[in-house]
Amino acid sequence: MGYKKIFSVALGLTLMVTGVEVSGVFASDPPPEGETGSVAVRLFLTEGAVPANDPNAAVWNTIEPAEFKLAPQVHWPDRIQEVTVKSVKVRGVHNGEDMAILLEYADPSEDAADAAAVEFMVGDKMAHFAHGQEMLQVEGGDVNIWYWKKEHGKATNMTARGFKTLRPQESQNVSATGAWQDGTWRVVFSRPLRTGEDLDVQVTPGEWRNVAFAFWDGEIVDGDVKEKGSQKAISSWWYLRAEPPPDNSIYGYVVLGIVLAAGFEFFLVRKIRRGNES
Amino acid sequence: MKGPLAKTAILLVGMYVFLKFILPLFTAPLPASLIFLYLALTFASAMIFYTMSGGSLDEFMGPVGRFLTGSGQAGVAGTARVLVFVLFPLLVGWQTYTKLAPSDLPPAENRTIHPAPPGEFVGLANPYPRTPENIMMGKGLYAAFCSPCHGANFDGKGPAAVGFNPPPANFSDPGTIAQLQESYLFWRIKKGGVGLPVEAMPWKSAMPRWEVELPDEWIWKIIMGEYDGAGQSPRTWEEEE
Incomplete structure (x- = not known):
């Protein structure tokens, strides 16, 4: 009688597990009404140098961009209710050491005060997208901001935790280059994936990071810069991940799984046959 | 068989x-x-x-x-x-x-849309009477401060709404303010996105913390104008029909 107990339990478990898996594949409920558009930037793994200072490098055209809609900054004064930059296409590559992120967006005019920024959460604490401003019920963390302005011709690596705390970091390890053509800015930011600085975002291939974007149209209107300071186009928090190197150990586990399953079948059939003979 | x-x-x-x-x-x-x-x-x-x-x-x-x-x-x-x-x-x-196999999907997010309010914001009554004048003033304030995101039609589709994740609330939807008490709205308007508890992911919300810019009186009147404009009534516990 013993083998039949083992057999029925094993069969039951097998059917249950298979059922759970199959039901997950075929019977899942429809997903909730989702937002359209991208949710994440993928830094593709490449060999050789990343196109650090070249917004028009050929490699960028081989990468499918993520696209994020932008909103006017209305969260705190001074607000703005209409902005020039309505959306941004983001592409990224890394080679295991360095990364480069290309922002492409429409801006009809090339102006000295045109600017773009990439913001990251730093460390494990969640930070508010508005410069890591104070949250009332949650202890927030720092944000790391990479800021590029046309007239500066370079990037500034900054940090903030709350309003009026935005400041350049001592370690200036981010580079940026912008190129404007036919109403489109292409700005490439680059930096080593890891820097060892506490206030810098550390990008580890395979892990998700939170990222947001901001843009200023520096056109002069009536003697004043159109968008500056808190008057800018912003995105919400989205995700960014550097693609991990391919992991071939997975196939070893797949083979192991197949061998174990076949062994289970063999054991089961032999057990039943022996039971029948006895 | x-x-x-x-x-x-x-x-x-x-x-x-x-x-x-x-x-x-x-x-x-x-x-x-x-x-x-x-x-x-x-x-x-x-x-x-x-x-x-x-x-x-x-x-x-x-x-x-x-x-x-x-x-x-x-x-x-x-x-x-x-x-x-x-x-x-x-x-x-x-x-x-x-x-x-490594997933290309970012972490799943289970954001609570209407989390529990802090104790001091439970059960507050609107101290201003529901007069046509007060409602009209509330609608005017709504138009100035809220409509850019929440929309002139109270539908969450204001010109500045595009691009925000989470999107601004749609007050004409029966699942939003119709399910809430006035005191809940008072909390959400006063403290804004940064006042939310962790399960509501305050770091993502663009809702301003209006207490630093608007007096309480204006907030109460905005609430009145919001309900009236959206054609909804606040949820009440005592006066169930």
């Missing part, structure tokens, strides 16, 4: 048809996960029932055992047996792969 195994199979199919197609004729459709749970319970019950005694276990397992050992099988049954024996390890291999 009179064996216990066949009966179990027929029972499961019958249960599935009932839960999936017949029950929804009378009530809301069941989620797939719940249907699966009911089927699993049915199957487990059948297993327990048939393994109660040696005789019934033999009856139940006999066909399965014969199928697996291949005794006295030829033709279609024999081919099916080989197929099962080949497919099962492949299924396991495939499952192993899908479980281990």
Whole structure:
């Protein structure tokens, strides 16, 4: 009688597990009404140098961009209710050491005060997208901001935790280059994936990071810069991940799984046959 | 087809048809996960029932055992047996792969849209009377401060709304302010996105903390104008009809 107990339990478990898996594949409920558009930037793994200072490098055209809609900054004064930059296409590559992120967006005019920024959460604490401003019920963390302005011709690596705390970091390890053509800015930011600085975002291939974007149209209107300071186009928090190197150990586990399953079948059939003979 | 195994199979199919197609004729459709749970319970019950005694276990397992050992099988049954024996390890291999393969999907987010308010904001009554003047003033303030995101039509589709994740609330939707008390709105407007608890992901909200810019009186009147404009009534506990 013993083998039949083992057999029925094993069969039951097998059917249950298979059922759970199959039901997950075929019977899942429809997903909730989702937002359209991208949710994440993928830094593709490449060999050789990343196109650090070249917004028009050929490699960028081989990468499918993520696209994020932008909103006017209305969260705190001074607000703005209409902005020039309505959306941004983001592409990224890394080679295991360095990364480069290309922002492409429409801006009809090339102006000295045109600017773009990439913001990251730093460390494990969640930070508010508005410069890591104070949250009332949650202890927030720092944000790391990479800021590029046309007239500066370079990037500034900054940090903030709350309003009026935005400041350049001592370690200036981010580079940026912008190129404007036919109403489109292409700005490439680059930096080593890891820097060892506490206030810098550390990008580890395979892990998700939170990222947001901001843009200023520096056109002069009536003697004043159109968008500056808190008057800018912003995105919400989205995700960014550097693609991990391919992991071939997975196939070893797949083979192991197949061998174990076949062994289970063999054991089961032999057990039943022996039971029948006895 | 009179064996216990066949009966179990027929029972499961019958249960599935009932839960999936017949029950929804009378009530809301069941989620797939719940249907699966009911089927699993049915199957487990059948297993327990048939393994109660040696005789019934033999009856139940006999066909399965014969199928697996291949005794006295030829033709279609024999081919099916080989197929099962080949497919099962492949299924396991495939499952192993899908479980281990790195996912390109970012972490799932379960954001609570209407979290519990802090105690001091529970049960506050609007201190201003619902007069046409107050409602009109509230609508004017709404137009100035709220409509850029929440929309002139109270539908969450203001010109500045595009691009925010989460999107601004749609007050004309019966699932938003109609489900909430005025004191809840007072909290949300006063403290803004940064006042939310962790389960509501305050770091993502663009809702301003209006207490630093607007007096309480204006906030109460905005609430009045919001309900009136959206054609909704605040939820109340005492005066259920």
